[in-house]
Amino acid sequence: MPGKRSAEICPVAAGLHASDTVALNAVEFRGAVIDVGTNSVKLLVADVRDQAVTPFLETSEQTRLGAGFYDSHQLQPERIDHTARVVSRFATQARELGAVRVRVIATSAAREAKNGADLRTALDAASGVVTEVISGEQEADWGFAGVVSNPVFAGRPLMILDVGGGSTEVILGCSGPRAVRPDFRQSFPLGSVRYLERFRCGTAPTAADLASVRAALAEYLRREVRGALERAKAPLGVTQAVGIGGTTAILALIHHRCLQFEREFIEATEFSAPALTELVERLWSLPLDERRKLPGLPPERADVILFGAAIYEAILREFRLTTLAISLRGLRYAALLT
Numbered sequence: 001m002p003g004k005r006s007a008e009i010c011p012v013a014a015g016l017h018a019s020d021t022v023a024l025n026a027v028e029f030r031g032a033v034i035d036v037g038t039n040s041v042k043l044l045v046a047d048v049r050d051q052a053v054t055p056f057l058e059t060s061e062q063t064r065l066g067a068g069f070y071d072s073h074q075l076q077p078e079r080i081d082h083t084a085r086v087v088s089r090f091a092t093q094a095r096e097l098g099a100v101r102v103r104v105i106a107t108s109a110a111r112e113a114k115n116g117a118d119l120r121t122a123l124d125a126a127s128g129v130v131t132e133v134i135s136g137e138q139e140a141d142w143g144f145a146g147v148v149s150n151p152v153f154a155g156r157p158l159m160i161l162d163v164g165g166g167s168t169e170v171i172l173g174c175s176g177p178r179a180v181r182p183d184f185r186q187s188f189p190l191g192s193v194r195y196l197e198r199f200r201c202g203t204a205p206t207a208a209d210l211a212s213v214r215a216a217l218a219e220y221l222r223r224e225v226r227g228a229l230e231r232a233k234a235p236l237g238v239t240q241a242v243g244i245g246g247t248t249a250i251l252a253l254i255h256h257r258c259l260q261f262e263r264e265f266i267e268a269t270e271f272s273a274p275a276l277t278e279l280v281e282r283l284w285s286l287p288l289d290e291r292r293k294l295p296g297l298p299p300e301r302a303d304v305i306l307f308g309a310a311i312y313e314a315i316l317r318e319f320r321l322t323t324l325a326i327s328l329r330g331l332r333y334a335a336l337l338t
Contacts, residue, residue, distance in 0.1 A: 028047075028049045029047075029048055030046070030048075030099050031045070031048055031099055031100065031101040032044065032046075032095075032101070032102045032103070033102075033104075033105060033335045033336055034090050034091060034094070034102065034103070034127065035105050035331065035335075036065065036105065036106040036110065036123065037065070037107050037108070037164050038065055038069075038109040038164055038166035038191060038193050038194075039062060039063075039064060039065070039165030039192065039301075039304060040060045040061060040064075040246065041061055041063055041090065042058075042246070043057065043058065043059050043090040043093070043094065044057070044332040045057040045093075045094050046333075046336055048336055053333050053336055055263075056097065060246065063082045064165075064193065065079050065080070065083050066079075066108075066109040066165050066191075066193040066194070067079055068197070069112075069113070069166075069197070074113065074114055074115050075113045075115055075118065080119050080122050081122070083119070083122075083123070084122040084123055084125070087104060087127050091127040091128060102129055103336075104123055104129055105131075105133075105332075106119065106120070106131055106132070106133045106134070107136075107164065108136075108164055108166030108167035108187075108191060109165070110131075110133045111135070111136070112166070116133065119131075120133065136167060136187020137185060137186070137187065139162070139167075139169055139187060139331055140162070140170075140171045140185035140186065141181060141182070141185060142330070142333075143162045143169055143330050143334075144160055144171045144185065145334040146244065146330045146334050147160050147329055147330070149333065150267075150327060150329060153242065154175050155174065155175065156174065156175070156240060157172070157173075157174045157237065157238045157240070158171075158174065158175075158240055158241070158242050159172055159238045160182070160241075160244065160327075161241055161242070161243050161244070161315060162244045162245050162330065163190075163191065163192065163247050163308050163311045163312060164192070165191045165193035165194070165304065166189070166193060166194050167187045167188060167189055167190065167194075168188050168190040169185065169187050169188075170184075170185070170187075170228075170229075172185070172234050172238065173185075183234060184229060184232050184234035184235075188224060188228075190217075191311075192247065192304040192306075192307040192308035193304055193307075195213065195310075196306075196307050199213055199307075201213075201306070203287055203288040203289070205284050205306065210280075210284045210310070213306075213310050214310065214313075217310060218318065221315060225318070226319075236319070238321065239321055239323070240322075241312075241315065241319075241321045241323065241325070242324070242326070243324055243327070244327045244328070244329070244331075246301075247305065247309065247312070248312065248324070248326045249261075249328060250296065250297060250298070250301065250305060251271070251279060251305075251308075251312075252265075253266070253295075253297070254283075254296040255269065255296075256296070257296060258295065258296050259295050266326055267327060267328055269325075269326050270325045270326070271323065272323055273313075273316045273317070273321065273322055273323070276313050276324055277313055279309065280310055280313045283305060283306055283309055284306055284310075288303060291305070
């Protein structure tokens with residue numbers, strides 16, 4: 001759970017607004033989605049009724065599935081085993097809480113792995129359901145559906161960013177009655193674990209380390225991301241970015257020195273571009289042991305947070321975005337309702 005230590009459970013007390021609609025059909029059941037990412041496994045247990053999602057439980061545990069992955073594109077057996085154990089525990093927990101439907105979704109590392117079949121076999125056995133390895137485009141579509149369910153973004157052109165451990169989904173679109181799909185969506189091999197493995201800045205990063213990471217990100221964004229947007233003739237008149245996923249939630253908790261996960265509080269947080277840069281530079285100025293003590297930052301994420309934060313900062317700079325808002329309504333919401 002963003003802002004909570006690994007494997008802690010954080011029930012969400014209040015339901016969401018009726019406008020949290022991301023489904024086409026009215027249904028009534030308690031379901032669960034287990035999201036297997038490159039860095040962590042996340043669980044959402046929620047009630048679905050009249051096209052609205054009411055979270056009952058959200059939790060996560062870091063398994064670092066992508067550790068040691070990017071040199072060989074082979075998932076390490078011990079990482080697969082650890083991830084499968086967490087998935088097994090989450091599936092059991094979801095069913096004990098009354099979930100009648102459990103869905104297991106795997107993303108970037110599972111898509112790229114040469115031994116992805118080993119991971120799928122382990123997860124299927126652990127969960128009792130067939131694991132779905134979703135494409136980057138599907139991941140982006142679900143992220144878009146989750147974000148635009150929030151009425152605060154109604155009618156506003158958005159760049160939605162999902163920075164994960166292995167990939168970043170970039171989505172352009174505007175919510176509205178016909179906004180079933182975004183105008184542009186693409187998954188890029190740009191993630192916090194991927195860059196951690198590439199740069200290996202050690203436990204005490206320097207200003208030169210940060211400068212190197214920033215330069216690499218700027219070059220990649222100009223060449224690959226801006227290039228893809230221009231080839232697609234995607235509309236670029238966007239000033240508002242919305243970050244989904246754990247990184248932005250943790251950045252909000254660090255910024256406010258908040259120890260408890262509170263959905264409404266996190267989603268009310270908005271970073272200006274200068275405020276985000278200030279936070280990035282503060283994080284990069286601290287050695288690992290001091291970062292682990294920061295209120296709001298789970299100690300086990302104190303290494304990867306540097307790169308997740310830097311990716312968000314670089315995207316705001318490249319596309320001259322003035323603010324970064326936060327949404328906790330990502331792909332797991334849409335996955336519950338499809």
